[in-house]
Amino acid sequence: NAGVTQTPKFRVLKTGQSMTLLCAQDMNHEYMYWYRQDPGMGLRLIHYSVGEGTTAKGEVPDGYNVSRLKKQNFLLGLESAAPSQTSVYFCASSPPSGVARELFFGEGSRLTVL
Amino acid sequence: SQQGEEDPQALSIQEGENATMNCSYKTSINNLQWYRQNSGRGLVHLILIRSNEREKHSGRLRVTLDTSKKSSSLLITASRAADTASYFCATNPNTGTASKLTFGTGTRLQVTL
Secondary structure (H helix, E strand, O other): OOOEEEEOOEEEEOOOOOEEEEEEEOOOOOEEEEEEEEOOOEEEEEEEEOOOOOOEEOOOOOOOEEEOOOOOEEEEEEOOOOHHHOEEEEEEEEOOOOOOOOOEEOOOEEEEEO | OOOOEEEOOEEEEEOOOOEEEEEEOOOOEEEEEEEEEOOOOOEEEEEEEEOOOOEEEEOOEEEEEEOOOOEEEEEEOOOOHHHOEEEEEEEEEOOOOOOOOEEOOOEEEEEEO
């Protein structure tokens, strides 16, 4: 059972380039999330989805777009990368069982924007 | 904005000792969760405590929650070198929506032989 898989694991971009991070989960979870982790700041929520075809903004959504065309996939896009988007990005998923939900995380995608 | 603040930021102990980490938060919560992150890896869920619970145990882990003080503590007993990691508290707001967890800045735990 793979759990939550993120691709790619590492990427270097130049300012202004675009890219997409892919998150796939095989646990049939309804909810999926994208977080970024920066030194000394913990994890901050970028966007999330409560089901196929739905997306919503988190705490730091600017500069990112997301799509949830299939239940198992959640894509995070950067249309015009900026150095401030250099970070480690984590995807997570959770089942909809009640309000108390633990998150299952992927291994992270390290993005550097030059 | 950060909801949780962990204390201390870093902790170094010897194997066999107990490790205590504290978390303070600002707004009301439905539950509070603790996660572990090994270097270069993703976060792994450790334990969840609901707002109506005061203490919870899981193996060598003991979590307490004081909603009046808006604080929680994680105790790891008889620590092992394998416990070396960063530990994060995460709060789930009292809104009934998806788990939009807000994470603290973490405590880096180093367990030496």
